[in-house]
Amino acid sequence: MSDKLRVGVIGATGMVGQRFVTLLDNHPWFEVVLVAASAHSAGKTYEAAVDGRWKMDVPVPEAVKQLVLQDAANVDDIASQVDFVFSAISLDKADTRKLEEAYAKAETPVVSNNSAHRWTADVPMVIPEINPEHTDVIKYQRERLGTKRGFIAVKPNCSIQSYTPALSAWRQFEPYEVVATTYQAISGAGKTFKDWPEMVGNVIPFISGEEEKSEREPLKIWGHVDDEQKAIVPTDNPVITTQCIRVPVLYGHTAAAFVKFHKNPTKQELIDALENYSGEPQRLGLPSAPKQFIQYMTEDDRPQVTQDVNFENGMGVSIGRLREDKVYDWKFVGLSHNTARGAAGGAVLCAELLKAQGYITAK
Numbered sequence: 001m002s003d004k005l006r007v008g009v010i011g012a013t014g015m016v017g018q019r020f021v022t023l024l025d026n027h028p029w030f031e032v033v034l035v036a037a038s039a040h041s042a043g044k045t046y047e048a049a050v051d052g053r054w055k056m057d058v059p060v061p062e063a064v065k066q067l068v069l070q071d072a073a074n075v076d077d078i079a080s081q082v083d084f085v086f087s088a089i090s091l092d093k094a095d096t097r098k099l100e101e102a103y104a105k106a107e108t109p110v111v112s113n114n115s116a117h118r119w120t121a122d123v124p125m126v127i128p129e130i131n132p133e134h135t136d137v138i139k140y141q142r143e144r145l146g147t148k149r150g151f152i153a154v155k156p157n158c159s160i161q162s163y164t165p166a167l168s169a170w171r172q173f174e175p176y177e178v179v180a181t182t183y184q185a186i187s188g189a190g191k192t193f194k195d196w197p198e199m200v201g202n203v204i205p206f207i208s209g210e211e212e213k214s215e216r217e218p219l220k221i222w223g224h225v226d227d228e229q230k231a232i233v234p235t236d237n238p239v240i241t242t243q244c245i246r247v248p249v250l251y252g253h254t255a256a257a258f259v260k261f262h263k264n265p266t267k268q269e270l271i272d273a274l275e276n277y278s279g280e281p282q283r284l285g286l287p288s289a290p291k292q293f294i295q296y297m298t299e300d301d302r303p304q305v306t307q308d309v310n311f312e313n314g315m316g317v318s319i320g321r322l323r324e325d326k327v328y329d330w331k332f333v334g335l336s337h338n339t340a341r342g343a344a345g346g347a348v349l350c351a352e353l354l355k356a357q358g359y360i361t362a363k
């Protein structure tokens with residue numbers, strides 16, 4: 001029998017769910033033993049349910065083809081078959097919060113892509129290289145939920161991952177004001193060009209709720225666990241303002257950002273800070289960790305989506321065009337893979353961290 005942890009993927013048929021089952025194929029620590037989605041898909045084999053809507057560029061993994069989809073609402077039944085679940089469901093926020101909490105209360109840890117619990121004060125929102133210590137708050141969440149092993153952890157929004165890693169590497173220089181415009185791929189909306197032909201040759205200057213998330217979520221990531229409040233308290237700086245724009249790209253969110261710093265870093269200091277930035281995933285050698293979290297590209301026309309989005313299997317972030325600015329101190333361009341680092345890959349890395357820290361174990 002395999003000694004891997006038994007994993008359920010909830011929302012397995014969607015864009016992010018498909019990325020999960022693909023990334024978890026032959027994972028050294030985790031094995032997908034169960035897939036679940038809406039009642040509408042329940043009872044079909046995974047292969048049949050994704051027929052005609054498989055969006056990955058590799059085939060459906062053999063190991064999941066014949067798994068029969070469960071109805072995600074059957075929480076106790078599913079919880080009895082797995083050690084933890086990844087959540088990639090698309091439901092309204094209140095229902096998502098309820099469902100994810102039901103799994104946690106059924107003593108089944110949930111690592112979620114969904115934004116529903118990102119602002120629950122005792123739920124850690126983790127980019128493993130940046131704030132691995134936020135998982136300390138899980139003890140308070142378990143106290144509130146009355147669980148021994150169940151809890152919820154989330155990964156943040158995909159677009160922030162094109163500029164937040166650089167700003168994290170530069171925290172020592174005290175950035176205090178940031179302007180970022182993001183150019184976001186259509187897969188962020190769960191779509192391909194086949195599903196969304198209106199996006200061919202088009203730009204849409206609105207993504208519902210995205211600017212609020214892009215401005216707020218980094219502040220929770222840079223916050224701290226407060227033992228009196230039993231919660232994560234966000235920081236209030238730097239102030240971030242954003243515009244989020246949908247562009248005709250399949251995978252890869254790009255950001256053009258401007259930053260003011262209290263300290264006056266040189267260009268070389270900023271580049272060194274990017275290239276030397278690494279964290280727990282690299283120290284622990286987690287299976288999905290990129291060796292180089294952030295690469296700095298010196299060519300004037302990089303990073304480019306078609307050439308750079310898959311840097312470190314889509315788990316690394318590419319930064320370029322760092323230069324002084326007339327109004328702000330420095331400006332730069334960042335690129336990250338929105339469904340790898342920005343969604344399923346980020347959640348898998350988070351689960352690896354949680355296992356290494358002892359929060360996710362075999363039942």
Ligand SMILES: NC(=O)C1=CN([C@@H]2O[C@H](COP(=O)(O)OP(=O)(O)OC[C@H]3O[C@@H](n4cnc5c(N)ncnc54)[C@H](OP(=O)(O)O)[C@@H]3O)[C@@H](O)[C@H]2O)C=CC1
Nearest residue numbers: 011013014015016037038041072088089090113188190343
């Ligand atoms: N796409 C991306 O890049 C990113 C997405 N996210 C978030 O991840 C989540 C999934 O996104 P995405 O994969 O794009 O969405 P999709 O619309 O492609 O997939 C949604 C999934 O949710 C399932 N689902 C729908 N209704 C229910 C229900 N009532 N009960 C159980 N399961 C249900 C669907 O199952 P069925 O097939 O049966 O309908 C499907 O598996 C969303 O919360 C999204 O905001 C986060 C970061 C990035």
Ligand SMILES: N[C@@H](CC(=O)OP(=O)(O)O)C(=O)O
Nearest residue numbers: 113115157158184188189213
């Ligand atoms: N809204 C993002 C994807 C997404 O689902 O974000 P979130 O995880 O914050 O809901 C996009 O369309 O590119």
